[in-house]
Amino acid sequence: MSRNRTMRILVLWSAFLLVHVIVAVTGWLYPSQPMGDVVLVYEPWSSAALSGGPIVGITETWVYPQLALVPMLLAKILSLPVIAVMGVSEAYLIAWAVLVTVLDAVAFAVLIGRSPSQPRRTAGWFWTAALLLLGPIAIYRIDAITVPVAVIAGLWLTRRPATAAALLTIGAWIKIWPGALLLAAVVAARSRMRILLTGVAVTAGVIALLFLLGADTEILGFLTQQTGRGLQIEAVAATPFLWLAVLGSARIEYSFEILTFQIEAQGADVVGAVLTPLMAVLVVVITVVGAVKAMRGASFPRLFPPLALSLVTALIVLNKVGSPQFQTWLIAPAILWLVLDRARAAIPAVIVLALCALTCLVYPLNYDALLRAETLPVVILSLRNVLLVVALVVGIRAVVRVPAHRPSTNRE
Secondary structure (H helix, E strand, O other): OOHHHHHHHHHHHHHHHHHHHHHHHHHHHOOOOOOHHHHHHHHHHHHHHHOOOOOEOOOEOOOOOHHHHHHHHHHHHHHHHHHHHHOOOOHHHHHHHHHHHHHHHHHHHHHHOOOOOHHHHHHHHHHHHHHHHHHHHHOOOOHHHHHHHHHHHHHHOOOOHHHHHHHHHHHHOOOOOHHHHHHHHHHHOOOHHHHHHHHHHHHHHHHHHHHHHOOOOOOOHHHHHHHHOOOEOOOHHHHHHHHHHHOOOOEEEEEOOOOEEEEEOOOHHHHHHHHHHHHHHHHHHHHHHHHHHHHOOOOHHHHHHHHHHHHHHHHHHOOOOOOHHHHHHHHHHHHHHHHHOHHHOHHHHHHHHHHHHHHHHHOOOOHHHHHOOOHHHHHHHHHHHHHHHHHHHHHHHHHHOOOOOOOOOOOO
16 A cells, blocks of 8 residues: 555544544534433433333333434443543543444444545545534434444445345334335345345344343334324424414424424424325335336446435435434435445535535524524525435436446446
């Protein structure tokens, strides 16, 4: 390896790790307590489970898939020596930031390797920029655990399909969205049956383990819990109602049951009720289009990245929840698109970076003003939501334009 190449890799690694430090620190500096979920929700859940109290997802219904508790427990265990040595009350926050950084570093090592190609270096810089632009929400949410898992799995799909499928299935049992990448892989990869069977086997293993631990009706609680949600203020479909709130014709109210701000306005409940069925229909349509392309001989590097991005974006655009951490879901598909088909990934990557920046401007930087329905944050959020729709259109258009009747190849 040449000295210049070694220096480029060192600079890239240094930037990636420095950005993690910066983003972690801004969690303390930015308004609206962007690391609040970690200390106010994750730590109490993990403390209760370790102290013999209720175990979310096992003894009581939970909003997350059950494996989400594993990193929360791990962070709690990691925080114990921090408390013993430093005696700081923020030990859990520090442990969480370290855990996410270590997982990201492992995935970054898989991405970069010892002698990365130009597409992989570009993807590395993209990931670094996305973290910096999105800010502390990129670290201080459970979604941050699933991003490196999805990146590693996506990079291994052609060479280690069973391992990749297992990782994506585990990721989906932490936060549902990696399941979209698994679905895209089943459609686009030549080893689709191995991927599908592995996913089914891992899911069966998780369910069996949950039964052994005492869960029964709680196993699918993360799905049933979503049905009671109203239309969250940051959801794409809530945009018109936010403008009504600016004009005084709608209200923003806090739900203590699901710990989020929702829209209270005539028609909001109806819109929220139809979003999930529409999401299911759109996911099926995108999947069918991708399957037709695959059956006609579309190559994996051309089909998988836009299909993955389209499916993930569909989960965001037609979601009645619009949490800012949802933008982290887009990072992995964009990274994989840059690696597999860099020539066509530029526009989607730029869109994802813009989404990260706009999201940070809304939360946490202007969130208090948004809750007051002030015009500026509503404008910013509206731009973000419009851009999400654009990302969906760009992804679907790319899937439709994937050439067929060509030899399938699994080269990067």
